[in-house]
Amino acid sequence: MTTGSAWSVALVGVQGTPVEVEAAQGAGLPRTVLVGLPDAALYEARDRCRAAVFGAGLKWPESLVTINLTPANLPKAGSHYDVAIVAAVLACAAIVPPAIAARTVLLGELGLDGRVRPVRGILPALLAARQAGFETAVVPAGQVREASLVEGLTIWGVSDLAQLVEVLHGRPVCTTAPEEAGPPDPQTPCPDMADVAGQDEGRWAVEVAAAGAHHLFMHGPPGTGKTMLAHRLPGLLPDLDDERALEVSAIHSLAGLELGNGLVRRPPFADPHHNATVAAIVGGGARVARPGAISLAHRGVLFLDEAPEFSPRVLEALRTPLESGWVTIARSGATVRYPARFQLVLAANPCPCGHHGVAGRSCRCTPMTVRRYAQRLSGPVLDRVDIHVHLSAQGAIGLKAAQECTAESSEVVRQRVLEARDRQARRLRGSPWHTNAELPGTIVRNELPAPHDIGIIDAAVDRGLLSTRGVDKVLRVAWTLADLAGHDRIASDDLAAAMGLRSGSWLSGAAS
Known part of the structure; x- marks a missing residue:
């Protein structure tokens, strides 16, 4: 033989x-x-x-x-x-x-x-x-x-x-x-923040999310710029370093995406349609599961537009990856573990027709329909999102004023984001974490300098407005605000602004 x-x-x-x-x-x-x-x-x-x-x-x-x-x-x-x-x-x-x-x-x-x-x-x-x-x-x-x-x-x-x-x-x-x-293809330019007219609060929320790698939930009527802002978030993020670029490129190679132009240096962006299945979002397959959208968005942004339209099973499947940065898929042939450290961006209308609570527009939805629509995003999922912001429809006068005013470009905002990321890198040097959003709660509460006055947090906890996870989220966002402002520790204004970014009016308005 x-x-x-x-x-x-x-x-x-x-x-x-x-x-x-x-x-x-x-x-x-x-x-x-x-x-x-x-x-x-x-x-x-x-x-x-x-x-x-x-x-x-x-x-x-x-x-x-x-x-x-x-x-x-x-x-x-x-x-x-x-x-x-x-x-x-x-x-x-x-x-x-x-x-x-x-x-x-x-x-x-x-x-x-x-x-x-x-x-x-x-x-x-x-x-x-x-x-x-x-x-x-x-x-x-x-x-x-x-x-x-x-x-x-x-x-x-x-x-x-x-x-x-x-x-x-x-x-x-x-x-x-x-x-x-052939030669490498030129990199597709990211949309510019200067294209967004008005919506200063939404622009600020996106900047804070980019600076600290925080999850973001934007809610408001149609046409207020939620999708535009989400698509401009990747353009504010810094390039991936060698280690992270290799991680992302390995996942893209496994998914069959072209890598002829070298390592993936820009943070990826995934925006699956709302009829996507659990397997398409989380990953799946007959014997050995393939990576889903959350892994293809690793070290980048996962955008779920019209989030309440997604299957509840899909939304609930995001719970563990949002906290751990990994997704584990068990099959009869093998158990697969994919990295899934992504920034989640959710966008939602106030109701199915989109006009609930909008002045001058008639909403065709019944109160029960509005309530059920709001409840499609469960409390545990929303509790894992750091920043909640409501975008209001702009009137003719406000829109004209916004168009006449020159908005900051993505490059200007990106410079502030890079400076904040640099402050985080110096503060977290020697640790396995790179951004404020990655920090465990015990580190945020016990090892970083505490805010001078946490009375606003204590009051929110006593009133049931913040969970224990919510307290950690507020502190992480406050540190990002301090980094953007150039503070060495959280100031009272940073903590108050973080509480404002944490509180959202969509659910309460939908339930009323």
Whole structure:
């Protein structure tokens, strides 16, 4: 019996485990057996790889071929094992020397004519391979740029099986991205805050949210600028550092998004439609769950427009990720854990028709309809949101005055946000946290300088207006306001403003 081996990577979430692909020829009728807990797509690799080898003019062994994926108890999914399977079989059949394949990670899907096609998850797979001690990797030629983002690995790109054979003989033929990939696309500019006419309170709330990475809830009638402000929030955020950019890029690679332009440096923005399912928002899949919108918004912004229109199951599923920054999805095949440290921005109308409580407009909704609409956003979800702001409709005079007044641009506001973030970074240096919103309540209450007067908080707690979580939220926002003002500790004005940003009138107005 002759054997050959190669290596690939099994991805469970963003965590990768090296998988040894072993091929052995034995006595018996010509057939191919694949073992090692493959899913349906991987099980079909037997026929796909055999046809690809013939399509490339090579020879598949005319005997019993057993392909084993080790460790055998680890679920394996996807088509990225194709190239490693063919490399192991070719080494087993002595068509290529076995030495290079036995110490190389190979990733890629095969076409029936022998072409090597792109696959998901190149970046997290190669990060796992580097951590396991591998030094070389073979990837599809069109994904060499993405693979090169992982430092410390020699990357060989192949476009078909003929080039793979050359690589396995020690003669790499493609080490750079193909010319047709073209130059990087210019970055799409973010919308400018200067486009928002008036709504000074809403603009200020968005600036505070950006400065401290706080969750934000905007409510008010249609046309008041809620969506405009939400779409301009990412433009106020600082670029991601190397560590965070690698985190975000690994998730995007796993989701199949293009990374040919390098690491994702700008905070991502996700705005799913209100008919999205729990699996689309949180993540899901038949065997091994894929990342959802909350993970694609990791280190960025998740915007839920018309939030009460979302399924209650979707909204309630956000509770744990909002607090922990992680989402854990259990399936029969595996339990997956994805990072989900995002800024949540909710926008809601006062009622289904949007005109409840608006002067000069007639609301067609019954009081019970208005109450039920408000209750679609549960108390536990809203309690996890730091800033609540009500945007009022502007009259003709106010709108004209706002249009005549030159509003601050995103660049001006962003400079203040960057200065506040810099103050936070200096204060939190040496800790695992970077922004005020990430701080645990015990740290905010016990280790940071306390405000001079917390009577306003005590009064709100006594009246039942603040929960224990709400107290922590107010203190975090107060620290952000202090950072924006250049204070070394929370002043009375900062605490009062934080209480104002915490209190919202939408629920009480809807219930009245």
